[in-house]
Amino acid sequence: QKEVEQNSGPLSVPEGAIASLNCTYSDRVSQSFFWYRQYSGKSPELIMSIYSNGDKEDGRFTAQLNKASQYVSLLIRDSQPSDSATYLCAVNKDSNYQLIWGAGTKLIIKP
Amino acid sequence: EAQVTQNPRYLITVTGKKLTVTCSQNMNHEYMSWYRQDPGLGLRQIYYSMNVEVTDKGDVPEGYKVSRKEKRNFPLILESPSPNQTSLYFCASSSFDGTYNEQFFGPGTRLTVL
Numbered sequence A: 001q002k003e004v005e006q007n008s009g010p011l012s013v014p015e016g017a018i019a020s021l022n023c024t025y026s027d028r029v030s031q032s033f034f035w036y037r038q039y040s041g042k043s044p045e046l047i048m049s050i051y052s053n054g055d056k057e058d059g060r061f062t063a064q065l066n067k068a069s070q071y072v073s074l075l076i077r078d079s080q081p082s083d084s085a086t087y088l089c090a091v092n093k094d095s096n097y098q099l100i101w102g103a104g105t106k107l108i109i110k111p
Numbered sequence B: 001e002a003q004v005t006q007n008p009r010y011l012i013t014v015t016g017k018k019l020t021v022t023c024s025q026n027m028n029h030e031y032m033s034w035y036r037q038d039p040g041l042g043l044r045q046i047y048y049s050m051n052v053e054v055t056d057k058g059d060v061p062e063g064y065k066v067s068r069k070e071k072r073n074f075p076l077i078l079e080s081p082s083p084n085q086t087s088l089y090f091c092a093s094s095s096f097d098g099t100y101n102e103q104f105f106g107p108g109t110r111l112t113v114l
Helices: none
Strands: A013-015 A019-025 A033-038 A045-051 A055-056 A060-066 A071-076 A087-091 A100-101 A105-110 B004-007 B010-013 B019-025 B031-038 B043-052 B052-057 B076-080 B086-092 B109-113
Touching: A013 A019, A019 A033, A019 A087, A019 A105, A033 A060, A033 A071, A045 A060, A045 A071, A071 A087, A087 B010, A087 B043, A100 B010, A100 B043, B004 B086, B010 B019, B019 B031, B019 B109
Parallel strands: A013 A105, B010 B109
Antiparallel strands: A019 A071, A033 A045, A033 A087, A055 A060, A060 A071, A087 A100, A087 A105, B004 B019, B019 B076, B031 B043, B031 B086, B043 B052, B086 B109
């Protein structure tokens, strides 16, 4: 089992709909969770960070964390073609100062 | 402008020819890291540094060396590159206050080893 797992996609969503991206992790004591967006050929950039159970909203983006289920998700409301990218989930390791990254989910927003 | 710079951006080399990829940040960040990104495998950490003269192995350190003599610079050295080191490399930095903060990434270096 990978330490951080994401569905590779592609996930195709109509413009204006809600895109839902999921990530599961194996380390029960992880405390820090991040969603990064990566456009093709570009470097990752931070979208959301979340540290406690529940929802965290920032504009059209909502991160949801459920530590009991070891599950973190990213919702994108009113999806736009510019949201088409690969979304990377990153989780800290308990034992040292490392982030472990999922392989990413490719999201395609269809006009 | 706050940024992380990497050089070169593209490099084609041959097996065994030593090379260095430079990384520099102007944000006075304590934490710096090198990743490689391969299709289907995501970002994998090679080495990281918590501060000057403090470095540690990530998940895939074999075949790589790093040094942190100055806070702003964190070069990645491939002493004897091999074709399996063909990859997209990213340098990243972040402030560190005991918790994880946003990592800022450089533009990437695409390395091909023939």
